[in-house]
Amino acid sequence: MAEKGSVAWSSVGKKVITGLTGLALMGFIIAHLIGNLTLFIGPHEFVAYGEFLESILFGKFVIAFEVVMFFIFLFHIVAAVTVAWTDKRKARTEGYRYAKNAGGKSRKTLSSRSMIVTGILIAIFVVGHIYLFKISPSKENLYATVADAFTGLSFTIFTVVVMIMLGLHLRHGFWSAFQSLGWANDKYLPVLTRVALVFALLMAVGFLVIPVFMHFTGDPSFTMPGGH
Amino acid sequence: MSDKGMTIHLKIWRQARGAASGKFVDYTVKNVLAEMSFLEMLDILNEELVQKGEEAVEFDNDCREGICGTCGMVISGVAHGPYAASTTCEIRMRQFKDGDTLTVEPFRAKPFPIIKDLVVDRSAFDRIQQEGGFVTMNVGSAPDGNAFPISKEHADKAMDAAACIGCGACVAACPNASAALFVSAKISQLSWLPQGEPERGRRSLAMVAQMDDEGFGDCSNHGECEAVCPKEISIENIARMRREFVKGALKG
Numbered sequence: 001m002a003e004k005g006s007v008a009w010s011s012v013g014k015k016v017i018t019g020l021t022g023l024a025l026m027g028f029i030i031a032h033l034i035g036n037l038t039l040f041i042g043p044h045e046f047v048a049y050g051e052f053l054e055s056i057l058f059g060k061f062v063i064a065f066e067v068v069m070f071f072i073f074l075f076h077i078v079a080a081v082t083v084a085w086t087d088k089r090k091a092r093t094e095g096y097r098y099a100k101n102a103g104g105k106s107r108k109t110l111s112s113r114s115m116i117v118t119g120i121l122i123a124i125f126v127v128g129h130i131y132l133f134k135i136s137p138s139k140e141n142l143y144a145t146v147a148d149a150f151t152g153l154s155f156t157i158f159t160v161v162v163m164i165m166l167g168l169h170l171r172h173g174f175w176s177a178f179q180s181l182g183w184a185n186d187k188y189l190p191v192l193t194r195v196a197l198v199f200a201l202l203m204a205v206g207f208l209v210i211p212v213f214m215h216f217t218g219d220p221s222f223t224m225p226g227g228h
Numbered sequence: 229m230s231d232k233g234m235t236i237h238l239k240i241w242r243q244a245r246g247a248a249s250g251k252f253v254d255y256t257v258k259n260v261l262a263e264m265s266f267l268e269m270l271d272i273l274n275e276e277l278v279q280k281g282e283e284a285v286e287f288d289n290d291c292r293e294g295i296c297g298t299c300g301m302v303i304s305g306v307a308h309g310p311y312a313a314s315t316t317c318e319i320r321m322r323q324f325k326d327g328d329t330l331t332v333e334p335f336r337a338k339p340f341p342i343i344k345d346l347v348v349d350r351s352a353f354d355r356i357q358q359e360g361g362f363v364t365m366n367v368g369s370a371p372d373g374n375a376f377p378i379s380k381e382h383a384d385k386a387m388d389a390a391a392c393i394g395c396g397a398c399v400a401a402c403p404n405a406s407a408a409l410f411v412s413a414k415i416s417q418l419s420w421l422p423q424g425e426p427e428r429g430r431r432s433l434a435m436v437a438q439m440d441d442e443g444f445g446d447c448s449n450h451g452e453c454e455a456v457c458p459k460e461i462s463i464e465n466i467a468r469m470r471r472e473f474v475k476g477a478l479k480g
Contacts, residue, residue, distance in 0.1 A: 011406070011446040012436050012473045065377045083404070083446040091338050091405035091445030094249060097241075100305030100330045102401055105460075107451030113403070114450065176449040182471030185464040 011087070014079040019065035021076035022173055024040030026199075028069065029166075033206045039213065043143040043222050050142045077123055084116040107193065109183050111200075118169040125162045137219060149216030150211050159211040167204025234326040236269065240285055241333045244359035249272045251330070262322035266309065267292060269297065269321055286345040292317040295457060297393030300400065301346045307397040307456040311380035313396060315458040335400035339407070339442040350396045352442040353410060357394075357396040359438040361414040363423045376422055386420035389413045390408075391459035398453035404445030409453035411439045412469035419472055429476035431452045436473055 007013055038049045054062055101108055111118075132138075137145040150156050174196035178184045184192060236257045243250025257273050264272075267289055276285035290298035299316040303309035309319040317369075324330065332346065340348040378386075398409035415432050418424025424431070447466060454463045 007433065007477045008474075010436055011408070011444070012432075012470050013477070014446060015470060016474060025479075045468050062383075084448055088404040088445045088448075091443060092336055093338050094336060096302060096305065096336055098305045098333065099302070100310075102306050102452050102455035104455040104456065106455035107449065107463075108403070108455075112448065112450050158276065172449070179449045179463070179467050180470065182467045182474060184467040186462050189464065203391055 011083075014083055015180040017075050017079040018083065019177040021072045022177040023181075024072050026170070026174065026177070028072075029203060029207075033203065034149045034209070036210055039143075039146070039210060043091060043219070044224065046143050046146075047141050047224055073123070073126070077112075077119070081116070081117060092133075107158040107172075109172065111168045115172055118165040121162060121165050122169060125159075141222065141224050143218075144220050144222045147222065148220035149179055150218055151220060155217070156215040160208045162196060163204050163208035163211075166207065167200045170200035170203055171196055216225070232249055232323070233261050233330075234321065236260050236324060237327070237329040237331065238273070239331045240345070243342050245335075250342070250345070250393065260321050262320070264321045264335040265292065265317055266303065266319040266454045267317050267473070270293045280337060286343075286347045288347050289317055294318045295393065297395035298349075300330075300335055300395045300397055300398060300479070302335065304330050307335065307400040308395070308458055312455065312462050313373040313458060315393075318458070335396050337396075337399045337405035337444065337445050339405075340396060340399060343392035348396070350394070350426050351395050352444070353396065353407070356407070356411055356438045357414060357443065360416070360427060360434040361420065365423065365428065367423055368438075378421060383428070386417050389420070389461065389465050392417075392461050393459060395458060397458065401452040401456040402445065402447070403450055403452065404448055406442040406447040406453075407439050407442070408447035408466045409457065409461055410434050410465065414465075415472055416465040419468065427439065428472070429479045432469060432476045436469075458477045 008017070032182070035049055035053070035209035038039070038046045056062070132149055133142065133145060138148045139145045150159070175184070178192050238255045238257065239252040240255060241250055255273055257269055260272070262271050265357055267287070270285060270287060277284050287301060288298050290296045292299075294315040297315070300308060301316055303316065303319065303408045308316050309315060309323070311319055325416035334342050334346045335348050335350075336342075339352040340350055342348050344380060392410060392448075394410060396410070400408050401403055402408075415435055418431065420426060449463070449466075451463050454461065
């Protein structure tokens with residue numbers, strides 16, 4: 001029973017990494033969505049929320065959080081790309097001439113098959129998102145920056161499309177994370193897949209109403225009283 | 229017999245021994261009876277081919293009653309054909325219609341090299357088994373009933389996993405060509421029983437390492453494997469394998 005290769009980077013190890021980081025990322029987007037919803041309360045509250053985050057531990061919290069998130073994203077992406085792309089291609093060098101879904105108990109869906117595509121799209125979006133709202137904001141406060149970004153129809157539509165992709169990614173990703181961590185059995189799998197659908201819908205709708213709302217109601221000339 | 233029999237058109241993958249690839253060859257089999265098994269239909273085709281002096285289509289088969297795991301091909305895009313919980317030999321021609329065109333391909337995966345036509349080499353599974361799919365204790369003869377404290381639920385779970393016949397359909401159907409369902413069934417069956425306890429930690433690590441060395445892909449939780457499995461092995465075993473693997477890795 002000799003041990004060969006690295007345990008953490010084995011086929012099962014990579015799934016555990018993808019699942020753990022996936023759960024962490026899902027926790028993050030829940031918090032992110034709740035934070036974003038302050039936009040619906042009002043511009044002041046949204047800006048104040050942003051400033052509150054920046055002020056925790058004199059700004060050290062955000063920096064530490066960003067470093068941790070960077071590595072979570074990195075491990076999630078690298079592990080998943082080897083699973084769904086490189087290892088996959090190596091394991092079947094000559095494909096089927098004619099292949100069909102088996103149906104029945106299969107959980108193979110558009111969502112499960114497109115994980116790599118939706119994942120890469122989301123990753124590209126996240127980079128642009130950070131650049132736009134964090135590294136190079138166009139206005140003096142975050143609300144005006146967000147409103148400015150969504151004045152254009154094409155960017156608004158693009159964001160909505162990416163959020164639908166996020167929903168597709170979570171439809172498979174949510175229950176798959178539990179399965180990958182071994183936290184599933186015949187009793188919980190049907191429950192997890194149903195919760196996955198609800199979670200994916202909540203996240204996708206939650207995140208896509210923001211660009212739509214900001215496109216129609218956003219005011220790029222908003223300034224905080226007191227000169228923020 | 230309700231009618232004179234069906235005409236079935238076949239597109240069968242023919243690949244010469246040692247060849248890098250092959251191609252589909254069209255055949256037509258007439259007077260196919262509904263009661264015939266899929267393999268009997270292929271037998272008739274082969275009889276005709278031999279009489280014409282052509283080379284018979286090679287395919288694996290042994291028990292022809294769904295218990296040995298020897299047969300296996302992809303019929304019309306689905307491993308073991310379009311009927312759940314059956315091996316290829318259990319497929320009956322009544323499941324097809326007169327005039328149907330069926331494609332027949334071998335199980336495709338890098339670790340399952342094609343030997344000839346529809347015959348693939350699945351000895352990778354044997355090598356995975358040899359890494360840990362056994363118990364080292366001397367279990368002696370069959371113990372008295374209830375001598376071991378095993379609950380009915382655990383015994384049932386072990387039996388469900390042990391139903392795996394190692395046919396390889398899970399690998400064939402997996403979009404990633406992963407052997408996760410097979411390996412997980414072999415790990416799982418022993419993890420439910422006290423007899424499997426001594427090697428429990430090492431077993432999952434060793435079998436997963438061998439699975440990776442053989443070149444199987446990684447599991448993406450598509451669940452196609454469970455859908456084609458002739459023994460209906462559940463993907464809950466894959467979750468259990470991961471749990472066993474993490475426990476084994478943490479114990480060192």
